[in-house]
Amino acid sequence: MSPNGQAFLLDPDAPEGLTRFPQARSVSSGSRTIYIAGIASILPDGTVTGIEDGKVPDVREQTKTILKTIDEIIKGATEGKGGVHNLIDAVVYLTEMERDYAGMNEIWNTVFESRMVAPARATVGVKDLPDRRFVVEVKGVAVVLE
Template structure:
């Protein structure tokens, strides 16, 4: 396997067999990061029905949580928020969630403005409305 595997003790546990990140040269590639909290099945801003389906959610709470999880992985790997160079964002409801997400994104990325791609997907592996895939530099 190419590159150093990085697993965070602070970010939520991966939901499959993959690392939080992998370092290759001076680049850090993060796996998809969602808003869950480590050691818990609870998802900030999400209410589930008795069948485990999303009954209601707060995209702002999920955005803040996913940004925090990305920060945790970056810092534990030896990088930093300001070293992000590319961000791919997956939203499950572009029409409903993009305005709030875009406003919060501008707040969090005020000084560092990495390349960004935002796409709508029909669903994500867990009952979440947002996931980020990131690339950062690392020294």
């Protein structure tokens, strides 16, 4: 079993395609659940990754930062027992779906190498995020077996 529980696929024989996430994940009891707030690409020093003067923010760099931050949050909340691979559910918010979905998904697929280990996921287009420099935000739920 994957560290984030059991994947459920309506059609496990279907090709993976461009996106890597199952329709659902299930976990039995004996675990700690971590609810992760919306995380953006802001660093502890207040800087935002993926920003260059005069250019569109880089969704790939922002997604990398977000997934790394989520990994650190889960590790911290579980005394190092878990990490980003313990996500069971995630919601990705994009301010420009057409422009940024492929780039976000490219990074997502490097972190989660198959649907069998990826969290269930929804991707939602939104008008704005809390800071105009953010083009992506991710919130999620992780389960770490104790």
